[in-house]
Amino acid sequence: MIRRIHDSRRRRRDERGSAAIEAAIGIPAFGLFVAMIIMGGRVEVAKQSVEAAAYEAARSASIERTQGEAIAAGKTAATSSLDDQNVHCTSTDITVNAVAFNAPLGTTAQVTATVTCRVDLSDLALPGVPGHRVITATASSPVDAYRERR
Structure with missing residues (x-):
């Protein structure tokens, strides 16, 4: 019996410090x-925000009357959408392809907008993870084939 008590005390002593190691x-x-x-x-x-911004840019560009107005409206809409959604890009690139406005009346065409956002992840300091992530989204919107164009 004395031997059993002694063995159980020894086992308890062997486990000391294991909680600290587990926590570490x-x-x-x-x-x-x-x-x-x-x-x-x-x-x-x-x-999701970049995809929404690309859609907004394409839609805003497609309802304009000239190619120059379409490009300006698309870029403004994408910038505004990203700001409204509180997305902080370290760099943003917005491209609006509005060559559809050169198509003759009666021809179907589409305006395409591409939004690229570089998201900063360096504050997370994860090992093996780059300090940024580039996210790109493209959206298209049809231009009314019979709408007057200038």
């Missing part, structure tokens, strides 16, 4: 997991 391994792993969730959410929200 578990807390950083949990922190990386949370940072990856934040990164995924930030990238997905930016992706």
Whole structure:
């Protein structure tokens, strides 16, 4: 009986410090997991916002009457959409292809807008993850084939 008590005390002593080791391994792993969730959410929200901005740009451009007005309206709409959705791009590139306005009346054509946003991820400091992510979206909108064009 004395021997059993002695053995159980020895087993308890062997486990001392294991909680500290588990915490030393578990807390950083949990922190990386949370940072990856934040990164995924930030990238997905930016992706949806860039897609919406491209759609807004294409739609705004397609209802204008001239190619120059279409390009200006598309770029303004995309910038406004990104600002309204509170997306912070480190750099933004907006391209509006409005050659459809050169098509003769009665011909179907489309205006295409491409929005590229560089999202900053460097504040997350995840090992092996680049400091930024480039997100690009393209959308098209038809130009009325019988609408007067200048």
